Amino acid sequence: MATFFAMLDAARPLPIDRLRWFAGDRNALDLYERVVFIAHAWDDLIDQDKPVDVNGLMANLLLYLPANPVFRRFESDLRAIFMTSMVGYLAANRMEQSGDGHKVEIAHFLRYAVANVAVFLIGALNGLDKGAEIVAEAMPVMIPERVADYVKEHLNEDQARTI
Numbered sequence: 001m002a003t004f005f006a007m008l009d010a011a012r013p014l015p016i017d018r019l020r021w022f023a024g025d026r027n028a029l030d031l032y033e034r035v036v037f038i039a040h041a042w043d044d045l046i047d048q049d050k051p052v053d054v055n056g057l058m059a060n061l062l063l064y065l066p067a068n069p070v071f072r073r074f075e076s077d078l079r080a081i082f083m084t085s086m087v088g089y090l091a092a093n094r095m096e097q098s099g100d101g102h103k104v105e106i107a108h109f110l111r112y113a114v115a116n117v118a119v120f121l122i123g124a125l126n127g128l129d130k131g132a133e134i135v136a137e138a139m140p141v142m143i144p145e146r147v148a149d150y151v152k153e154h155l156n157e158d159q160a161r162t163i
Contacts, residue, residue, distance in 0.1 A: 021118070021138050023125040027070040032118050034060045034068070039085075039114045046093065074124065081116050088113035096154045108150040112143045 022028035041057045044050040065071055071078060088110035095107040122138070123131035 018138075021122055021134050025070060025125055027068055028121050028125055031065070031068045031070045032121060034065055035114060035117050038065075039089075042089075043111075070121065074121070077120060077124075078117060081114075081120055085114040085116065099155065101151065101155060104151055104154045105147055107154070108145070108147050112145075115139065115142045118142060 018032075019026065019029050022032065038057060038060055041052045041054075044052045092107035092110035095103040095110070098104070118138070119131075119135055122134050125131075126134055
């Protein structure tokens with residue numbers, strides 16, 4: 001018998017192209033989408049620039065993520081990636097305020113370290129070669145912000161010229 005949460009999730013339409021990224025595994029795509037939601041909510045709470053669905057955030061953290069079968073299968077691997085992503089995000093917030101062009105470029109990279117959750121899942125579910133092919137196609141969708149735009153947002157004109 002399906003759980004209450006599984007029935008709710010089954011009712012949500014999932015984008016077919018993203019489903020292909022995860023070898024057709026709906027639970028893997030669900031995990032990816034929830035991690036993206038959590039990462040955006042955390043960023044919005046830190047930056048205080050957008051409202052956050054705190055109840056949705058808590059439900060994802062306490063109910064949906066731990067119950068996801070793909071999370072449970074790869075939990076120890078994912079926790080390591082989560083730690084890496086969190087440390088990177090915290091470092092990025094410090095680096096983007098430095099005024100140093102190189103540090104700001106690196107901060108852009110670190111802010112998106114959570115994308116490695118998807119990279120890991122894509123590789124684990126599709127294998128190395130097919131995974132690399134999918135990641136090459138998917139990464140611009142996962143990370144739409146260009147480094148140049150990020151640099152403009154975090155450096156003044158004089159600082160940006162040093163890059």
